[in-house]
Amino acid sequence: MKLLPEEMLTRKAxxxxxxxxRRQDPSSGRRSFLGFLLAAxxxxxxxxxxxxxxxFVIHPLIRGTIPSRWTEIGSVEDFASVTSPVQxxxxxxxxxxxxxxxxxxxxxxxxxxxxxxxxxxxxxxxxGCSVAWHDEKNNFVCPCHNxxxxxxxxxxxxxxxxxxxxxxxxxEDGKLMVxxxxxxxxxxxxxxxx
Amino acid sequence: xxxESVTLEKERRExxxxxxxxxGLNDRRRQADxxxxxxxxxxxxxxxxxxxxxxxxxxxxxxxxxxTGMFLVLYxxxxxxxxxxxxxxxxxxxxxxxxxxSIHAYGSSAIIIVLLLHVSQTFLFGSYKGPRKLLWLAxxxxxxxxxxxxxxxxxxxxxxxxYFATTxxxxxxxxxxxxxxxxxxxxxxxxxxxxxxxSRFFVLHVFLIPAxxxxxxxxxxxxxxxxxxxxxxxGEPEALEKSSELFYPKQVLFDIVFxxxxxxxxGLLAHYAPVDLGPKANxxxxxxxxxxxxxxVPVFQxxxxxxxxxxxxxxxxxxxxxxxxxxxxxFLDRSPERRPWKRPVAVTIYAFIFIGLGALxxxxxxxxxxxxxxxxxxAKQRAAVEAFMKKPFQPELAGPSLVAATLALxxxxxxxxxxVYDQEGCAECHGEDLNGTSAAPSLVGVGDKYDPVMLESVxxxxxxxxxxxxxxxxxxxxxxxxxxxxxxxxxx
Numbered sequence: 001m002k003l004l005p006e007e008m009l010t011r012k013a014x015x016x017x018x019x020x021x022r023r024q025d026p027s028s029g030r031r032s033f034l035g036f037l038l039a040a041x042x043x044x045x046x047x048x049x050x051x052x053x054x055x056f057v058i059h060p061l062i063r064g065t066i067p068s069r070w071t072e073i074g075s076v077e078d079f080a081s082v083t084s085p086v087q088x089x090x091x092x093x094x095x096x097x098x099x100x101x102x103x104x105x106x107x108x109x110x111x112x113x114x115x116x117x118x119x120x121x122x123x124x125x126x127x128g129c130s131v132a133w134h135d136e137k138n139n140f141v142c143p144c145h146n147x148x149x150x151x152x153x154x155x156x157x158x159x160x161x162x163x164x165x166x167x168x169x170x171x172e173d174g175k176l177m178v179x180x181x182x183x184x185x186x187x188x189x190x191x192x193x194x
Numbered sequence: 195x196x197x198e199s200v201t202l203e204k205e206r207r208e209x210x211x212x213x214x215x216x217x218g219l220n221d222r223r224r225q226a227d228x229x230x231x232x233x234x235x236x237x238x239x240x241x242x243x244x245x246x247x248x249x250x251x252x253x254x255x256x257x258x259x260x261x262t263g264m265f266l267v268l269y270x271x272x273x274x275x276x277x278x279x280x281x282x283x284x285x286x287x288x289x290x291x292x293x294x295x296s297i298h299a300y301g302s303s304a305i306i307i308v309l310l311l312h313v314s315q316t317f318l319f320g321s322y323k324g325p326r327k328l329l330w331l332a333x334x335x336x337x338x339x340x341x342x343x344x345x346x347x348x349x350x351x352x353x354x355x356x357y358f359a360t361t362x363x364x365x366x367x368x369x370x371x372x373x374x375x376x377x378x379x380x381x382x383x384x385x386x387x388x389x390x391x392x393s394r395f396f397v398l399h400v401f402l403i404p405a406x407x408x409x410x411x412x413x414x415x416x417x418x419x420x421x422x423x424x425x426x427x428x429g430e431p432e433a434l435e436k437s438s439e440l441f442y443p444k445q446v447l448f449d450i451v452f453x454x455x456x457x458x459x460x461g462l463l464a465h466y467a468p469v470d471l472g473p474k475a476n477x478x479x480x481x482x483x484x485x486x487x488x489x490x491v492p493v494f495q496x497x498x499x500x501x502x503x504x505x506x507x508x509x510x511x512x513x514x515x516x517x518x519x520x521x522x523x524x525f526l527d528r529s530p531e532r533r534p535w536k537r538p539v540a541v542t543i544y545a546f547i548f549i550g551l552g553a554l555x556x557x558x559x560x561x562x563x564x565x566x567x568x569x570x571x572x573a574k575q576r577a578a579v580e581a582f583m584k585k586p587f588q589p590e591l592a593g594p595s596l597v598a599a600t601l602a603l604x605x606x607x608x609x610x611x612x613x614v615y616d617q618e619g620c621a622e623c624h625g626e627d628l629n630g631t632s633a634a635p636s637l638v639g640v641g642d643k644y645d646p647v648m649l650e651s652v653x654x655x656x657x658x659x660x661x662x663x664x665x666x667x668x669x670x671x672x673x674x675x676x677x678x679x680x681x682x683x684x685x686x
Contacts, residue, residue, distance in 0.1 A: 034443050038450065045454065052290035056265055059289040087617060098269070098276075098283035100589035106616050130619035143619045143666070 060097070070177040073109060079117055079176065085110040085133050085151055087122065090180050105180055106130060107167060110151060119167040119178045120153045126160035128185050140164065161188045234442035239425030239434040242444035247452035248312035253411065254453040255305045260404065262298040272396035274389035277352035278474040279590045285471050286587040296464035302344045304460060306489045309340055317544055320532030321424040327524040329417040334521045336410050339403055346399035348487060352392060354575070357475030358484030361387050369509045387477065427532045472579040483571045492551040495558035516547065611681020614674045623664065634663060641683040649679045
């Protein structure tokens with residue numbers, strides 16, 4: 001007698017213990033219901049266990065971004081006698097997973113006619129060179145392409161598309177605080193780079 | 195009705211199969227079905243029993259280790275300068291990090307416990323006998339591989355206890371005559387412990403040993419299925435055959451219940467008593483008293499009794515003898531008797547070794563509690579671990595930012611020079627940290643290459659090569675140039 005493929009694939013009768021009656025225990029009814037229960041139970045336990053694993057994997061995404069940091073530049077009195085822009089270096093801390101990158105960024109603290117302090121990024125809005133203050137010329141000059149800015153950061157001459165970038169600043173407990181940010185180059189209006 | 199249905203059945207069998215019906219998908223489904231069937235329909239003489247859950251429990255635990263291990267590698271870096279930071283990051287900062295690391299660390303202890311239960315059950319039930327000799331041998335290999343996993347994994351966090359326990363552990367190799375020192379150096383990647391040791395242990399722990407474990411688990415399971423389940427230790431063969439049950443459903447249920455109990459236990463432990471991390475390994479610490487993980491403590495205590503001359507006997511000959519005895523067990527004990535009470539010699543030796551190991555562990559523990567020099571030091575070490583765990587995670591200062599940060603702090607002249615460097619816009623090309631950018635080379639080490647006079651000349655008048663690269667002459671006041679040169683000179 002020829003066997004159907006299904007029959008050839010099923011176990012030989014000799015594999016089963018003597019006295020074992022397949023009709024009593026077919027792969028249907030109670031047995032397959034238990035199988036379903038086990039599969040469902042296994043799937044739900046597996047799902048439960050995968051929750052911490054998933055949270056572990058997406059940690060870098062769910063961890064809130066570090067709130068923008070106000071960096072202390074110095075006490076207001078330090079700038080009392082300031083007449084021309086002063087260069088200050090701020091330490092910017094960036095977190096990269098388990099690493100901390102500390103970079104130093106230069107900025108200029110200026111005082112306007114009313115005595116109000118403001119801070120400018122020293123990065124030229126043209127191509128990103130470092131703008132330097134020249135006392136003798138009483139203006140800022142970019143060493144790369146000769147962009148020139150006034151003591152208030154306004155564009156005077158040269159290829160830069162806009163004036164120097166004003167940084168957010170505030171005075172807290174008599175201290176000048178600055179929020180250092182990067183801005184996109186070559187645009188007529190300043191635009192923050194995240 | 196009956197004859198008709200028979201005819202129908204016959205017709206169905208003899209009718210040519212339409213081509214489309216035997217599609218590949220159907221075939222594969224049938225094959226998968228038969229595989230599952232073959233896996234689940236293993237007959238167990240004497241029926242399912244709770245005593246048989248340890249083997250599948252080990253497989254389950256091993257899979258748990260593989261999964262948690264793979265996830266841990268997402269954040270772990272196996273070098274001496276980052277390993278400890280990354281484990282601290284996982285433990286203190288990453289969401290669920292401490293939980294997953296704890297499941298992995300406690301999982302290794304759980305494997306040792308279930309392994310001992312599995313081996314003891316196999317031994318007491320005499321299940322290594324007869325056609326199951328090779329099965330026992332494959333199991334012995336797996337035992338050794340698992341001990342290798344726990345030994346290599348222990349070093350990876352690179353904290354004090356990991357470092358010093360592994361220093362002692364690898365030193366034991368030197369007791370092996372002739373090749374001991376070379377073996378130790380090979381394992382450590384040098385004569386001393388260092389970052390190369392960590393790399394080697396990582397490769398062993400994550401690639402090499404697991405590959406062998408997968409292979410030997412396959413061999414072990416294959417041999418088990420070939421030999422069939424051993425069944426109870428007594429009873430008439432015919433009665434056992436009669437009462438035999440298939441692996442599915444009852445034994446599967448038992449196995450699943452055991453696995454669930456194990457994972458629940460691990461989960462509760464990991465949640466309520468997470469694994470800690472000590473301070474970073476400090477090789478210069480001469481006070482540290484290393485203690486191995488609990489399952490190595492008996493061996494550790496045993497080693498203490500052997501003084502230099504006899505050490506080879508105690509540390510090498512006796513353990514090797516016991517190991518050989520253990521591995522060769524099915525070849526030495528050839529009687530078909532399986533009941534433990536009819537095998538007094540074998541059972542007595544086994545019990546003696548087990549009780550001996552337990553006693554050694556207890557003695558070691560008692561000594562540590564009583565020793566006036568050790569006890570306070572161990573307490574100090576525990577306090578150091580607690581203190582470290584309380585501290586918030588300290589991110590590692592990334593390499594490039596170190597130069598500028600440290601320089602500016604230490605040397606006032608260099609700090610002045612750095613200011614000139616910043617003002618003149620040198621950083622735009624040579625980098626904030628002087629490590630160079632795509633536009634210009636790094637200046638770190640420039641002080642080694644050029645003396646101050648040469649530096650002054652190239653700064654004032656760059657060479658053709660430098661000008662071609664975009665370097666402009668530095669036009670500053672003499673005193674500024676002087677501090678700038680001093681600053682560059684410091685950058686050796």
